[in-house]
Every structure is written in structure tokens, then in C-alpha cells.
Amino acid sequence: MRKVFSVCLILAGLFMVMSNAAFATDELKIGIMVPTTGSEATYGKDMENAILLAVSEINAKGGIAGKTIVTVTADDACDPQQAAAAASKLVSENVNAVVGGYCSGATLPTLKIYGDAGIPIVLTAANSTKLVSANPGNTFLVNSTGDDQAITAVNLFKQKGVKKLAVIHQGDGYSEDLAKLTEKKGKEAGIEIVAMEVVNKGEQDHSALVTRLKSKSPDAVFWTAYYADGALVIKQLRQNGYMKLIAVGDGSNSPKLMEIAGKAAEGVFCFSNPTVEYLPSAKAFGENYKKKFNQEPGPYSALSYDGMNLLADAIKRAGSADKAAIVKALKATKDFNGIAGPIVFTPENKLARSNFVVLVAKGANWELNK
Amino acid sequence: MTTDTLVSRTTGILGLIETHQKTLLVLFLAILIGIPAYANNYVLEVLANTWFYVILCLGLNIVVGYAGLLDLGYAAFFAVGAYTTGILTSRFGFNFWLTIPVAMAFATLAGVIIGGPTLRLRSDYLAIVTLGFGEIVRIAARNLKITGGASGLIGIDRPHFFGTELNQISHYYFVFLALALLAIFASYRLQHSRLGRAWQYVREDEDAAEAMGINRVAIKLYAYIIGAVFAGIAGCFYAAKMTAISPETFTFSQSILILLGVVFGGMGKIPGVVCGAGALVLFPEVFRGIGSMRLLVFAVVMLLVMLYRPQGIWPAQKS
Amino acid sequence: MSNLDIILQQLANGLILGSFYSLVALGYTMVYGIIKLLNFAHGDIYMVGAFIGFSILSVVSGILGDGWTGIVATMALSMIAVGFIGVIIQRIAYRPMLQAPRLSILITALAVSLILYNLVMSITDGEFKAFTVGLGYEGISMGEVYITFTQMVLVSATAVLMTILHLFINKTMYGKAMRAISIDQDACRLMGIDVNRVIAVTFFVGSALAAAAGVMAGVYYGSIHFFMGFVIGLKAFTAAVMGGIGSIPGAMLGGLILGLLESFGTQIPFIGSEWKDVFAFGILILLLVFKPTGLLGRTEIERM
DSSP: OHHHHHHHHHHHHHHHHHTOOOOOOSSEEEEEEEOOSSTTHHHHHHHHHHHHHHHHHHHHTTTBTTBOEEEEEEEOTTOHHHHHHHHHHHHHTTOSEEEEOOOHHHHHHHHHHHHHHTOOEEESSOOOHHHHHTOOSOEEEOSOOHHHHHHHHHHHHHHTTOOEEEEEEOSSHHHHHHHHHHHHHHHHTTOEEEEEEEOOTTOOOOHHHHHHHHHTOOSEEEEOSOHHHHHHHHHHHHHTTOOSEEEEOGGGOSTHHHHHHGGGGTTOEEEEOOOGGGOGGGHHHHHHHHHHHSSOOOTTHHHHHHHHHHHHHHHHHHTSOOHHHHHHHHHTOOSEEETTEEEOBOTTSBBSSOOOEEEEEETTEEEEOO | OOHHHHHHHHHHHHHHHHHTHHHHHHHHHHHHHHHHHHSOHHHHHHHHHHHHHHHHHHHHHIIIIISOOOOSOTHHHHHHHHHHHHHHHHHHOOOHHHHHHHHHHHHHHHHHHHHHHHTTSOHHHHHHHHHHHHHHHHHHHHHOTTTTGGGOBOOOOOOEETTEEOOSHHHHHHHHHHHHHHHHHHHHHHHTSHHHHHHHHHHHOHHHHHHTTOOHHHHHHHHHHHHHHHHHHHHHHHHHHHSOBOGGGGSHHHHHHHHHHHHHHOTTOHHHHHHHHHHHHHHHHHOOTTGGGHHHHHHHHHHHHHHHOTTOSSOOOOO | OOHHHHHHHHHHHHHHHHHHHHHHHHHHHHHHHHHOOOOTTHHHHHHHHHHHHHHHHHHHHHHHOSSHHHHHHHHHHHHHHHHHHHHHHIIIIIGGGTTSOHHHHHHHHHHHHHHHHHHHHHHHTTOOEEOOOSOOOOEEEETTEEEEHHHHHHHHHHHHHHHHHHHHHHHSHHHHHHHHHHHOHHHHHHTTOOHHHHHHHHHHHHHHHHHHHHHHHHHHHSEEOTTHHHHHHHHHHHHHHHHOTTOHHHHHHHHHHHHHHHHHHTTOTTSOGGGHHHHHHHHHHHHHHHOTTTTTOOOOOOOO
């Protein structure tokens, strides 16, 4: 037993050194919470880059009321436990506000941590409807939530004369949420849901499921989860002779879907939040992004860029770096025009309009559906 | 410095530690209790997480280290505790503290259900069965309505302790520290109890133990149940701290992570397991850049430990 | 779709899925038969096989094209390469542990599995790779039942590999030595059999079969990723246990039965696809508890 004490003594000492973090400056400190490691790191880095680009532009124009913005990035690794640590890190760094949030599951437990500290947070990608009900009042969603996407989806199905719909999700919070919402909205619109199925992440053979689906003869199949497994489902549906409508949710908005599914993906519909290539007002942003980071912006870059600019705008309107004042200013947002469109919040602090667009797969790319 | 002087100095220090063991213990505890007065939230969060994994690793250590059974679905017991608290407080309005005995009962039940029919199996089959049970619990949590489906439960109430709402990270630092100390104490007592010796006997020579009148199935079942109760209690407080739980926390990799902590420090050795748990939590925080390679690094270390130092990193007891 | 159509289609689906399970299950059962080790890493060997096949194909397709010639060459090369990886793993990780307690060698196998899994994850950045080959969807259709030529070739290839394996085990000296070692290792050593060499050959053959399955999966499904081995590893283990672990015909049979059970299982009304894995794990647990010897296994009394 005794050796453990000596080791722990040293460890304890290390922590004492680590823990003296006291900053007193006239800077504005903004926390960025995104996954920079783990399976979702690519998206997280796309978001971080966009936020950093916005910050450098604001600082180049002299900052906000003479104060320059500094950022601290905390990695949530798309994992609830690491996200709680990341949120605590930002709280102890005394940030004035936080922007980011990709994985809804990891973001959920952090809302309370920020809420307890009174820190405003602008969520630029995470969009589970649970985030709305878990909101302690300081959270603002600039991405439309799942129910908006479900409405967009059901409208398309109605327009295409779909009477029987099959929905497939992947058993995670995001895709299940979207599937359940679509089921609800679809039923309200008179569409019969003939199948509600789950595909486990990483499984490759879906032929048995495809046969089961076909036997229920749906007019459309809606895949609510991510592109990687979605491509396999689409491929096997087409391979087994299912030739009717297939649609996918915003998690599948990636050219990789076509790469994996090949010609089977042709004509598949996709509901997507506004990404840079479909936004006329985001042209300059896209070019600057490419110049600065030497890569294309990711699917949530435009919204992250807007989120940071919105925050800057709110701080300017609040006239101080006081957290409560920023929350108030964010709530009062009226005529903020982002590159992804205007932002106004509902009383629940979620985006007041649906920002979803419908895309269709043509060759190796997505195109806007007209 | 030559090796000789190093050795003599080390033994000198060790001797000093030995003579002042009680004083050092008190001093060390004082430091642990004093940390929240100086440390920021981030450090407290990381430390609270460390204590949390100490509890889980010590619980699994009873199964793997003491009884010598490979359990690949330990996260299931942790899930039982977390979901019991989550469901009872958010859906039935239970007081948090009342959910703990219920969670302990459910964890016991889960231990009996998993252990009862399977403990007669060979060790490799047992490993696969526990893995299967772990996955079944996770999938059930994902599919059932009462557990909130794939998005899990949100808005779990924070407990009150003598009128104070436990809503600060420093509160949880103390909660998990107290639980970890309790777990260390319980493990220590168990190890030196009659049951602990029976585990050791069965682990070393099952047939001889049985010939001496030890009921091997019963004592293995005790190991399962006690291990499950440790995880169940940890789960209750996890739910209270996070206020939101979802099935993705209770995956196979969570079970593996806990097992890594146990094997890394040295199966069956309390200080070793404590250090293993610490390494699990601190590694990704200290090495941010390669944080995503945490499991790779740990797996390599685990292989090396098994090949060259099967007794773990922590030095063997001299006695 | 008529009921007959559904039955026929699910039969075809089950056989194709079952051939993958059988190929992977063979590796489990061979290694288990000879050194009584549950090789946790075997599912990851399958995954590594797919990735090595992917790299080899990108070179080979330049020379032989991405049609069947290129695919067969890729498969052969991947089988050899992964076979040697299996031998290296056995040499480094398992051979020193053969006399160690059961728990230690199990943890070692788990460590090897984690290393392969996380290594491939770091190398590929966790991304999916599109395994593009020049095969179409042409096939035969009877009513609403579709079977592509690719599917037919894959099932035949499995049959060919299994026949070769059967001949190898029953007609060659190495096969005889393998069977002898699984009965009594010490006696074999006394009879002058190079036990370590035979164990290495066993790992080579088992890993090569997993690699063949991995490449076939890449060709057939069109995408590969680092966690593709986890689920199939568990399922193939179930298949091996179902057939009787240690028994080679048992693994082949177990794989096909599990494939058919799964595809027909999806037709069971009232139980949605979200419970599919619970169904598979439930079968495994019940089997292990009530019939651990499986269909074709030998009765064996042993303690850890």
C-alpha cells in the first residue's frame, strides 16, 4: 500500500501545478466545442476551421468594440464523458461564450454544465429535438432540428405520390429521432408507414432486410442515418430489384455515398442543411476557406461560420462581455443575415425557419432538386 | 548516481514511508480533500472521472483479479445502475438516495442472471457469454421505451445532500472520492476475508479448492454479484452527475476500457488497479494530440504486460 | 412478392451470408482445435484481409484489370500475405503464452484484436474505403427473386476453398499432424512431430481463409471499414460453436445454418429488426449453456 501514496503524492503535486489557470485580460474568450479526435473528427475540424476563419476576419476588422477575440478549443470526441470534461475545461477557462456542438448525444450533458455557469452556447450542427427540451435557457440552435427535416421529407413524399413509406434508421439518437419524427409527420399527412427498421452500425449484409422490405411493397424508402451504411442499403435495395423512390437524411449528405453505392445511388434524394456549394451568398466564404485551409469546407462549415458571426454580433449589441447580456442579445436577434440565411429564434431558442434543401444524386455529385 | 546509491536511497525513502505510514496517509487524504479549494473545474472534472473509473476498475477487479473470470460485458452492470436511477427519478419521481438500494438490488439480480447459468462454463465461453449479455443489455436499453430509446434519458434530477443540491463539479469530486475510498476499503477487506482466500484458492487450483469443500460456483457467483453492485452504485452517481444518459456510454469498448485499467495496473492488486484507472482517464487529457490512439497505446501496453510482466505494472508484494 | 418468392430469396440470402460465416468460422475452429485458444483477433484478421486486398487490388487492377482475373489474383495474394500475418501474430503473441493460465492467453488474444482494430482505424482515419471493382449486377431472375452472377461465383468460391481445405486436412501429412496434435500434443512431440511448425501452418490456413472472406466481402458489398470484423467475428464464433468447436465440417455447417437462421429470422412477425442481434446473441448463450459441444463436436470435460 505504501508505494501508492508516494506515486499519488507526485500525481497530486502535478495537478496543483496544472490547476493554476487565472487569466485577466481585456480579451474576449470564446470556447469552441467540437470533436477533434475520434470517428467524427473530420466534421469537428471543418467546424473549427470555419469558426477560426470568422474570428480572424472579425479581429482583422478591429475585433468587437476594441476587444480582440481569442479562442479555446475543447475536444468532446463525440463522447458524453469526454464532452463533460471539455465543457468543464471551457468553464474553468472563463470563456464568455461557446460555439460548436456536433454530436447531439455528446452535447446533451454539457448544456447543464454551461447552464450552471450561465455561459451562452450557440450550437451549429447538433440538432436533435432533445436538445430543445434539455435547454436550460442559454442554448441557441442555428441548425434546423429534426422535425423541420421530417416536414421537408414528408412534403417531398406527398409531392411524389407516396402512399406507403418504409423508414430505416441506425439505432443512434440522431437517426432514431429523425425516423420517429418522420413516422409522426407522415401519419399526420396520411402516409402509411409500412416498416420501421433498424440496421446495426457496421453490418454489411442487408439482403434479408431488403427482401422483407420488398415484401411490404413501399412506394419509398427513407434512410435517416449516415452515408457509410446507407450506401450499402441503397446498393442492396437496387441490386434486389427495388426501383422506387429512395431518400436519405442529412447525415448521408456526402459524395462518398455515390462512391460506395456507385450507379445504384443515381436519383436518390437527400435532405440537407445548407452547405456551402448551394449557397450563393457563401461564395466568398468558400474561397477564403480554401485559401486558408487548403481544403473544401465541410457540411457544417457554413453554419459554424454563421454561428460565430452571430455570437460576435450579439456581443456587439449587448455592449458588454457579460454572459447574461449576451444571452439576452442572442434571444433578441432580429435581422442577422448569415451566409446560410437569416437567423431568428423561436421562444425555445431554435431556428424559426426550416433551412433544409432537397438534393438529388446525379453522377458522382449532389445537385439541387428543382 | 550509481545504481547502488539509487537503490539505497530508494530503500531509504521507502523505509521512511514505512515508518510514517499513518502520517502520510493522513497527509495524502488532506491533500485530496484540499484540492477543490485550489483546482479549477476542469481539473476537478478529470479527477472526479478518475475516481469514478477507480470504482469501476476495482469492481471488475473482484471478478477478473480475485476470482479469475474474464468478464467482457461489465458495462452492463454500470448501465443497470445508471438506468435504474434515471428511470426512477425522472419517470416515477423517486428521491435519488432511494434509488441506490433499488439499483443495488437490480445489479445483484443482473449478476445472478448472468452468473447463475454460465459460471459452470469454461473461461473462454464465459468471456463470450458476458460479451453477449453486455450487448443484449445495451440493445435493450436502445430499443425499449422506458429507457428513452437511442437518445436515452435527459433531465435526470440532481440529488440533494442535507439540503444542498449537488450541482457543482466539486460536489461530485467529493462524492466520487468518497465512493472510491469506500471501494478501496471494501476491496481491501474482501481480499483478506475468508471469501477472498477462497477466490484465490479457486483461481490457483479449482479442483483442489473444491476438494477442500469450497463451493466454487457459489463463490464465483459472489464475485459476480459484488462486482455488479460496485458498478451499479457507480452508475447511480454517474446518472446524477451527467443528468443525461444514453446507450452509447455502455458499449463493448467501455467494458474493454475498464478491463484495460484492471490488467494494466495488475490484476488483483488494489494500488495497481487504482493507478490503471488513473492512467485510463489521464492519458487522453494529457496527450490530446494522440488521444484518439488511446486504445491502441493501451492495447500495445496490455500485450507487453501479458508477455513480459503478467503480474501487471505494479510491483509484486514481497511477502 | 409471393410467399414462395420470399422463401426462395431468403434462402439465397442466407446461403450467401452463411458462406461468409463459414469461412471465418473455420479459422476459429481450427485454432481452437489445435491449441484450445479462442482467438479473439480472428474477426480482425478478416478485416485486415479486406484492407490488404484493397491495397493489392489497387496495384493489381492496373495490370490485370478489375474484372475476375484481377480479383482472383488479389484474393490469392491477400491470402498469402494475411496467412503470414497470422503466423507472425502466433509467433509473437501466442507461442510464449501456451503454457500460461487460460485467463492470460485470453487477454493476450483480446490485446491482439484491439491492436489490429485500432491500428487500422488510425491508418485509415476511421474512414470507409470504397472497394470498386468492375462487376455488374447482371444475374438471373425468377419472378421477383434476384440472384446475381457475383453471388453465384462467391458461393462457388467458398465451396472450392472448403473442398481444398477438406483435402488438405484429410490427405496431407500436415493435416494428419494437425488432427494428431488436437488429440494429444505431448504424444505428438514425442513422436517427432514439429508441433510449433504445425501450429504455425494452422494459423496460416485459418488466417488465409479469413482473408479470402474479407476480400470477397469487399468485392461483394463494395465498402470496407475498420469495424467490419467485430460483428462477423462474433457471428462466426457462434457458427463455430453451433457446429461444435474444433470440428471442421461443424464450422461449415454452423455457418450455413446461422446464415439461414438470420435471413429467415427477419421474416418473423412482431419482432422488429432492432432485436436482431439480441436474437443472435440469445442463440449463442443458450447453445453455450445447454449444448456447448454443438452439433458435431466431441464431448469433452475440461476446466479452466
